[in-house]
Amino acid sequence: MYTKIVFILIALTLIEFFPLQAFAGEALDLENNVCPVMGGKSNPALKVELDGVIYRVCCGGCIGMLKKETDRYLKGFAYEKGGVQIATKE
Numbered sequence: 732m733y734t735k736i737v738f739i740l741i742a743l744t745l746i747e748f749f750p751l752q753a754f755a756g757e758a759l760d761l762e763n764n765v766c767p768v769m770g771g772k773s774n775p776a777l778k779v780e781l782d783g784v785i786y787r788v789c790c791g792g793c794i795g796m797l798k799k800e801t802d803r804y805l806k807g808f809a810y811e812k813g814g815v816q817i818a819t820k821e
Contacts, residue, residue: 760785768793
């Protein structure tokens with residue numbers, strides 16, 4: 732019985748930090764508030780999917796820039812969700 736409770740608590744913790752869509756093969760939306768290209772406030776309607784992660788950007792121009800020079804703009808980009816750092820590229 733104790734083992735089942737521990738297992739359930741671990742499973743609930745993992746679900747909290749890693750949304751189910753990440754396990755289903757769907758892209759993970761970071762819901763970032765800062766554009767990784769310009770550093771300003773991101774627009775929730777403007778999204779770019781790269782390597783299974785969805786980044787929000789501030790304008791249409793940033794979509795092309797992020798796709799073209801991904802490493803440049805994501806270098807050092809980190810985002811926390813639920814108190815856990817879930818994306819960074821150095």
